[in-house]
Amino acid sequence: MKLKNSLALVAGLALSLSCVISQAAEVLKVSAIPDEAPTELLRKFEPLGAYLEQQLGMPVEFVPVTDYAAVVEALAAERVDLAWLGGFTFVQAHLKNAEVLPLVQRAEDEQFTSKIISADPTVQSLQDLKGKTFAFGSVSSTSGSLMPRYFMLQDGIEPEAFFSRIAYSGAHDATAAWVQAGKADGGVLNASVWDKLVAAGKIDSDKVRVIATTPPYFDYNWTVRGGLDPALRDKLKAAFLALDPADPAHKAILDLQGASRFIETKADNYQGIEEAARAAGLLK
Incomplete structure (x- = not known):
């Protein structure tokens, strides 16, 4: 009986250790539409990635892609957790997977x-x-x-x-x-x-x-995949909203992102983009 209990205890410890290792190895995978040169995208992301690692307490990995469609597919298929999208690529991803949600946008993206x-x-x-x-x-x-x-x-x-x-x-x-x-x-x-x-x-x-x-329109946002843990999603949003231009370290990150600050956004903001895409024959 003692041996059985000991084996059960060892098995339980092994399972717990396995869970800890699994959680420690978890990585937030981030991508972006390739609207600039790959080296420029990485240069802009590195300080933000380091900030998110510190705020989330987990590794953050940038996943480069070759074209816009690849980001849409990766996000809709939940192969990446967070992606920098334009308004149209958000609409495309949202139509493929309705649980894909825009998290934050730059203040500038309300009147782009x-x-x-x-x-x-x-x-x-x-x-x-x-x-x-x-x-x-x-x-x-x-x-x-x-x-x-x-x-x-x-x-x-x-x-x-x-x-x-x-x-x-x-x-x-x-x-x-x-x-x-x-x-x-x-x-x-x-x-x-x-x-x-x-x-x-x-x-x-x-x-x-x-x-x-051109006249103004809603554009870029940071979007999360549908299956992302809600608690992690909330921590991500809080991290972006906490970036303060009065803090020199934060301002350096914001400047690279072309942002004065980040604000919350929602899917309804991009209804006009969807209508424009349908009018242009880019969505069926």
Whole structure:
């Protein structure tokens, strides 16, 4: 009897130890739409990842992907826990898995805009780009394709008929580089990346100019997978909301994220994005 009890105790301890090891090895897997160069995405994420590790008390791993669709699939299939999405990629993920939820967004994402740019000195407005070449970002980009296209259609401009040729650069910084190098007469990218490229001197603003700005719309957010533990989800939200621009260490993280601060968001905020995508024939 004593032996049986001892074996049961050993088995129980082994099971407990197994659970502890399992919990210690748990990793929060984070990904992001590849709207900028991979090295830039990682540079922006590393301080945030370290902060989340400290706040959550668990390892955080960044999972890079090759295209927008891969993030949507990974989140909907619950292969990643948290992802940085644009408004359209959130809508796509939410339609695939209704339990996918937007957690927080930057304050700037309540009134986000896209910038239409050109380096052609004869181009002063969008109408001046008629019959010329034009670059969007990724087909799945909210600010680099969907919303600019939607607003063009509202103004009676059918891009495929209006421009002589359309190309997709795949990322906002690539679009700006194409326009500066003359590979496209005009292009569109999100306002945040445009401001960052100009501030960093990567774009010559004397040569490349903003010729139009879209109306505002909701855009980027941090989204969690449906099956994520609610307690962990709440800790994640609290960690983002606790980032304080008055704290120098926090401000460094916020600056890299292009955020003045983070605020709560909800799925209903992106209903307009879904309507725009359906109007553009990107959702069935």
